[in-house]
Amino acid sequence: MKPDFEQFKDIPGTTIFTIEKARQGFWLNQFCMSLREEANRKRFLGAEREYLDEWQMSEQQKQAVLDRDFQKMLDLGGNVYFLSKIFASEGLSYVQAVSTMTDMNVEQYQAMMLGGGRNVEGWRSKKERGEA
Amino acid sequence: MARITAGISTSHVPAVGAAVDMQRTEEAYWKPMFAGYEFSKKWMKDNTPDVAIIIYNDHASYFGMEIMPTFAMGIGDRFEICDEGYGARPVPVVEGAPELATHLAASLILDDFDMTVLNVLEVDHGLTVPMSLMFGTPDKWPTKVIPLPVNVVMYPQPSGERCLSLGKAIRRAVEQFDGDLNVQVWGTGGMSHQIQGARAGLINEPWDRKFMDDLVNDPENLQYKPHLEYMVEAGSEGVELIMWLIMRGALGEKVDEVYRFYHVPASNTAVGHMILTPKE
Numbered sequence: 001m002k003p004d005f006e007q008f009k010d011i012p013g014t015t016i017f018t019i020e021k022a023r024q025g026f027w028l029n030q031f032c033m034s035l036r037e038e039a040n041r042k043r044f045l046g047a048e049r050e051y052l053d054e055w056q057m058s059e060q061q062k063q064a065v066l067d068r069d070f071q072k073m074l075d076l077g078g079n080v081y082f083l084s085k086i087f088a089s090e091g092l093s094y095v096q097a098v099s100t101m102t103d104m105n106v107e108q109y110q111a112m113m114l115g116g117g118r119n120v121e122g123w124r125s126k127k128e129r130g131e132a
Numbered sequence: 133m134a135r136i137t138a139g140i141s142t143s144h145v146p147a148v149g150a151a152v153d154m155q156r157t158e159e160a161y162w163k164p165m166f167a168g169y170e171f172s173k174k175w176m177k178d179n180t181p182d183v184a185i186i187i188y189n190d191h192a193s194y195f196g197m198e199i200m201p202t203f204a205m206g207i208g209d210r211f212e213i214c215d216e217g218y219g220a221r222p223v224p225v226v227e228g229a230p231e232l233a234t235h236l237a238a239s240l241i242l243d244d245f246d247m248t249v250l251n252v253l254e255v256d257h258g259l260t261v262p263m264s265l266m267f268g269t270p271d272k273w274p275t276k277v278i279p280l281p282v283n284v285v286m287y288p289q290p291s292g293e294r295c296l297s298l299g300k301a302i303r304r305a306v307e308q309f310d311g312d313l314n315v316q317v318w319g320t321g322g323m324s325h326q327i328q329g330a331r332a333g334l335i336n337e338p339w340d341r342k343f344m345d346d347l348v349n350d351p352e353n354l355q356y357k358p359h360l361e362y363m364v365e366a367g368s369e370g371v372e373l374i375m376w377l378i379m380r381g382a383l384g385e386k387v388d389e390v391y392r393f394y395h396v397p398a399s400n401t402a403v404g405h406m407i408l409t410p411k412e
Contacts, residue, residue, distance in 0.1 A: 003288060005287075007360050008287070008360065008363065011331070011363060011364055011368075012330070012331055013329040013330030013331030013332075014326065014328070014329045014330075014331050014363070014368050015328060015329055015368075016287055016363060016368060017285060017286055017287065017368075018286070018287040018288075019286055019287065019288070022197055022200070022286050025197075026197055029192070029196065029197050030196060030197065030198075032192065033192060033196040033197075035217055036193070036214070036215050036216070036217060037215070038215070038219070041217070070328075071329065071330075074328055074329065079192065079285060079286075080327050080328040081191040081192040081193075081285060082192040082196075082197075084191070084192070084216075084217060085192070085216075085217040088216065088217025088218050089217060091218070093147065093399070094146065094147065094327055094399055094400055095147075095399055095400060098327045098328065098332045098333070098400055099332070099333075101328060101329050101330060101332055102329075102330055102331075102332050102333065103330065109332075109333060112333055113333055113335075113396075113397040113399075113400065114397065116335060116337070116396050116397075117324075117333050117334060117335025117396055117397060117400075117402065118326075118331065118332070118333040118334045118335060119335075120334055120335075120336045120339075120364075120365060123331050123334060124364050124365075125364075
């Protein structure tokens with residue numbers, strides 16, 4: 001069966017981690033995996049730029065990590081489960097980190113979740129939203 | 133002979149594990165969610181299996197992107213607990229069931245399910261959070277475990293049809309094992325959630341509830357739901373629900389619904405949980 005990677009592009013505000021994205025983000029995600037070890041977490045947080053320079057990541061990927069720009073990291077092939085090692089190193093929860101990718105602050109985001117989460121109505125299609 | 137006596141489905145939210153580990157289950161935020169598992173813990177005390185086959189996904193905890201198996205099976209004696217970036221969860225080591233696991237892996241491969249064989253595996257919250265929810269905080273887990281990691285993180289994930297068929301093959305293989313074992317199959321993950329992008333926080337309760345209904349009554353149609361529908365309707369991470377289909381396939385044609393629970397939110401996620409038993 002011929003893979004259809006285009007089918008996901010109409011989902012608004014969503015980056016599907018495909019096998020193609022996995023190739024693009026390989027070293028970014030490998031860097032993240034290294035943070036499973038406490039010694040590496042300390043070394044990274046102590047000297048971020050130097051630590052990142054040990055990995056075959058693009059300059060854009062490194063800058064996105066330094067900026068903690070998680071959306072940019074997704075765009076460059078990162079996957080959230082890998083990227084979670086970055087925010088876990090700093091003791092942040094998923095809610096704290098994930099909310100930075102939305103247009104809400106963490107309090108607003110938590111309030112939305114307590115209210116039952118984001119309603120899918122209006123969030124199914126970029127075309128519907130006039131974004132495509 | 134060995135037999136499958138029940139199927140359990142449950143979400144495996146990491147923050148739930150953290151709440152257990154930090155003794156925060158009585159706090160106002162968490163109490164209603166944990167209350168939903170009280171019945172299950174009691175039920176499980178009376179129905180503890182010899183072996184639980186736990187279908188879950190690794191969250192970049194043990195597997196990096198070097199190797200990404202679609203279906204894998206842990207056949208070792210024991211599985212250590214991963215450090216996912218916050219330090220390893222303080223839960224007991226998970227004991228394997230190598231005799232049944234080697235039989236299962238071999239049977240499945242001969243049935244054209246090309247399992248990746250794992251002699252070494254560390255397990256993450258995807259497997260340990262369901263155990264905490266069903267067993268609480270014992271010094272030693274009361275059941276042996278066969279971990280069955282599935283790739284649900286990278287597209288293409290296995291199809292729903294493949295997942296349901298794998299469950300059916302697990303049922304046949306368990307019944308062919310020469311040993312008197314009570315076996316449960318657990319399907320974990322879901323329900324609706326999205327933890328990335330501007331659409332993060334998506335929850336779709338009507339869709340989740342329909343999924344549970346169809347899982348019980350209409351799995352033969354449910355299996356054809358395309359990945360795209362999971363992602364659009366249940367969020368990019370909602371596609372984990374294909375793992376529930378493996379559990380359902382292992383229970384045979386008709387099931388009795390023993391218990392159902394649904395709660396929003398746990399962190400970013402809709403929590404869903406079911407106990408099903410095969411109808412004889």
